[in-house]
Amino acid sequence: MRPGFFSGMDGTMRLRLATWNVNSVRLRAEQAARFVREQAPDVLCLQEIKCRDGEFPVQAFVEAGLPHLKISGQKGWHGVAIASRLPIEEAPPLDLCRERHARAVSARVAGVELHNLYVPAGGDAPDRAANPKFDHKLDFLERLTAEMARRDPLAPLAIVGDLNVAPGEHDVWNHRFMSKVVSHTPQEVAAMEALRASLKFLDLTREATPDPQKLFSWWSYRALDFRKSGRGLRLDHIWVTPGLKDAAFRLGSAASRIHDDVRAWERPSDHAPVSADLVF
């Protein structure tokens, strides 16, 4: 039996969540299928699909064994989707994007309320007054925080995706330098801390690999050799509520990792997938 939701004899069920900023799902449908073959996620959350709903390569995901799809696309830019081995049920949608971009899609899978997010990158200048994109980014995170603060921390809920912020000093290649660069400014780090505190979220990838170990999920295309450059950021996250803590730590420690080998594939996305296991 291939690895999947039902892990078998002991009656436990494993739900493997994965998130990947795919940077054009049409260009990388085959890579997505390969990732599913190799890592067997039960749910794959995609960001930057860069297509309309009707242009999504449905067949590739059906054949890969993730036939249940919830797609929120738009022409050309942004766009998010959830692909699942298990049936998708409705979940309360979040109203986060004042620009009405396709940046959030929500679903309930195996009893877990899942919010797949693509937070705005925020432009160049870390100044809310001078740079509307930076203001939009912080507004998006503030709306999300306000929404989460109304929820029950004991409810099984996860927020995953490209949050476009590296929250910790070991989530960037150089903390001092990056503190002046959008993605790791004090304002963004504070916004992420407010979000974390809203429901006492657990950052599963960091739980699995504690500080001071460096962790990156994104490397610029502008480096010839991303490994040699060493200039990465951890922008992609899987956060769960305390209601999922037992499931996340069932094996002793959190089982979450960054699949940086995918960043080394031919014609890669600039982001690597991130996965985390929940055991019920």
Added chain:
DNA sequence: ATGGTTGTTACACAA
């Protein structure tokens, strides 16, 4: 302590 690359699009822009 900063040069350049990629994807979608339409003849730039966003990342």
